[in-house]
Amino acid sequence: MPRESMKAKRERALAVEDRMNVHYPAAECALHYWNDPFRLTIAVLLSAQTTDKGVNRVTPALWERYPTIPDLAAANIGDVEDIIRTIGFYHTKAANVIKCAQMVLSEFGGEVPRTMEELQRLPGVGRKTANIVMNEGFGIVEGIAVDTHVFRIAHKLKFTKEETAGKVEEDLLKLYPRECWGPINHQWVLFGRATCIARRPKCGECFLCDLCPSCGK
Structure with missing residues (x-):
């Protein structure tokens, strides 16, 4: 050929x-994130090597327990692990969602950053996740x-x-x-x-x- x-x-x-x-x-986007860029970031972070359906089953309980970024930033890792236990790599992901919330607060004033470079500084966020957050969360296609x-x-x-x-x-x-x-x-x-x-x-x-x-x- x-x-x-x-x-x-x-x-x-x-x-x-x-x-x-x-x-x-x-x-x-198949992930449920309630039109909130931070919740979208966390949902995509959690979806790595896991189905979107699996993520959508755990995020309602996560946001009920930790409704704000400061709440999640102050969370106990064991409690977060218990909530997301049914998805793959939940130990690492629990640590990353807490660290992500902490960095959004400490370095970005409580707002999810809007550039590829800054998004990829967040724990657990690679280029794939950053692309989805930019596109879906902010309407910016990079x-x-x-x-x-x-x-x-x-x-x-x-x-x-x-x-x-x-x-x-x-x-x-x-x-x-x-x-x-x-x-x-x-x-x-x-x-x-x-x-x-x-x-x-x-x-x-x-x-x-x-x-x-x-x-x-």
Whole structure:
């Protein structure tokens, strides 16, 4: 098979996005965060290597117990662990949510920062989380959040060969114009859950099959 030119790859990427827009025209963040950037930050932090449904089951109790940032900053780590015990890596995450609340208070005046660089200073917040908070919480699109779904689908579509989330994001940003960046994460997550499932992709039902070099393989 001849090597695909960048021009052809960009055209295919745009065709993928056109179909995503048809199938997921109003894709939204699956995490519940009550339109609060801080609660969004904590929810995304908690969602690492855990399902969004699992996070949504524990956050109501977390916010009932600690309704404000100062409340969470002063929390006992054992009590937070008990609340989030059902999600993966709860020991580390409990420590990070408390430290995150403390840093938001001590260094950012009680407001979640609005830059990628400052967000990534918060404990437990990497570029993926920062991208989602910027996009979803503030409507500022600086990149594409590469989670496990986006990482897998980008490889299935042969849009990247890179092995780190950061490098995959760089490849996607080269393919897609800025106006496409915002919806991609939410759309691809939905697509990854419904169709391009990690262990058993439903290639026979896939609306991208003719655009995907991996379809049926």
